[in-house]
Amino acid sequence: MSHRYYRLPGGLVRVLDANTPFPALNEALQEPNGLIAVGGNLSSARLLEAYQLGIFPWFSEGDPILWWSPDPRMVLFPEELKISRSLGKRLRKPDYEVRFNTAFDQVIKACANTGREGQDGTWITEEIMHGYIQLHELGYAHSAETWMDGILVGGLYGVRIGHMFYGESMFHHVTDASKLAFVHMVRHLQTFGCGMIDCQMKTSHLASLGAREISRAEFSQRLYELVHYPS
Numbered sequence: 001m002s003h004r005y006y007r008l009p010g011g012l013v014r015v016l017d018a019n020t021p022f023p024a025l026n027e028a029l030q031e032p033n034g035l036i037a038v039g040g041n042l043s044s045a046r047l048l049e050a051y052q053l054g055i056f057p058w059f060s061e062g063d064p065i066l067w068w069s070p071d072p073r074m075v076l077f078p079e080e081l082k083i084s085r086s087l088g089k090r091l092r093k094p095d096y097e098v099r100f101n102t103a104f105d106q107v108i109k110a111c112a113n114t115g116r117e118g119q120d121g122t123w124i125t126e127e128i129m130h131g132y133i134q135l136h137e138l139g140y141a142h143s144a145e146t147w148m149d150g151i152l153v154g155g156l157y158g159v160r161i162g163h164m165f166y167g168e169s170m171f172h173h174v175t176d177a178s179k180l181a182f183v184h185m186v187r188h189l190q191t192f193g194c195g196m197i198d199c200q201m202k203t204s205h206l207a208s209l210g211a212r213e214i215s216r217a218e219f220s221q222r223l224y225e226l227v228h229y230p231s
Helices: 044-053 085-091 104-113 126-137 177-191 204-208 216-227
Strands: 005-008 011-016 035-039 066-068 073-076 097-100 141-148 151-161 164-172 196-200 212-214
Touching: 044 126, 044 151, 044 216, 073 204, 073 216, 085 177, 097 177, 104 126, 104 141, 104 151, 104 164, 126 141, 126 151, 141 177, 151 177, 164 177, 164 216, 196 216, 212 216
Parallel strands: 011 035, 164 196
Antiparallel strands: 005 011, 035 066, 073 196, 073 212, 097 141, 141 151, 151 164
C-alpha cells in the first residue's frame, strides 16, 4: 500500500487519510522533535489508536492536525510523585474539594480559555474539545476538578486506557488548584493500578512533581504492557 508524504526541512512526514495507518514510531522526525503524521481526523477511533501507539495530537487553530511522538518523553511513575512541604501543607487544608468526572466539559473549556505565561492562544481548539468530550462520553477521557465554595477553580483532564493515563492539560484560577487536582488524580490512579502517566513534554512544573524523561523506546515498551490491561 502506497502512502502520501509531506516534505519538511526535517524530513518526510506521512499524510493521513481516513484509513491511513500511523507510521512506525521510528519514522518520527528529529526536528521538529517527534512529528510523525499530518492530517486525518479526531474521531474516537483515531484518537484511541493514536494513544495506544504512544502518539498524540497537538496543533494550533488553522493548522492541519499534527501528530507527535517525541523522544525523550516526559512521564510520571505514580510511586515517584513528589510533594513539597508547602504543597503537603496545602493539601491538608479543608477549604477545597476534589471531584472526578463531574464537570469534564467545564474543565476542558477552562483549559482552553485560561491564559498561560509565554503562550499566545491555545492548542485546545473546538475540534479538540469535541473529540475529547466524545472520549469522555465513551468512558476513556477523565477530569479531576478542584472546587471551592461550589466554584470550579482548577483541574485537569486526560485519557485512560488499561493501566495507562495520558495527561493532556490543566488549569488553575486559584494558586495551587491544579496541583491539588493533580495529586488527588495520581493517588486515585494508583488505586486502579496505573503504572505510568504520560506528561508528553518536559516542563519545570511537572519535574517539580516528580516527572522525568525516558526514551521513546522505553516509553513504547512500557506503554504496550500497560494499555493491554482491562480498563
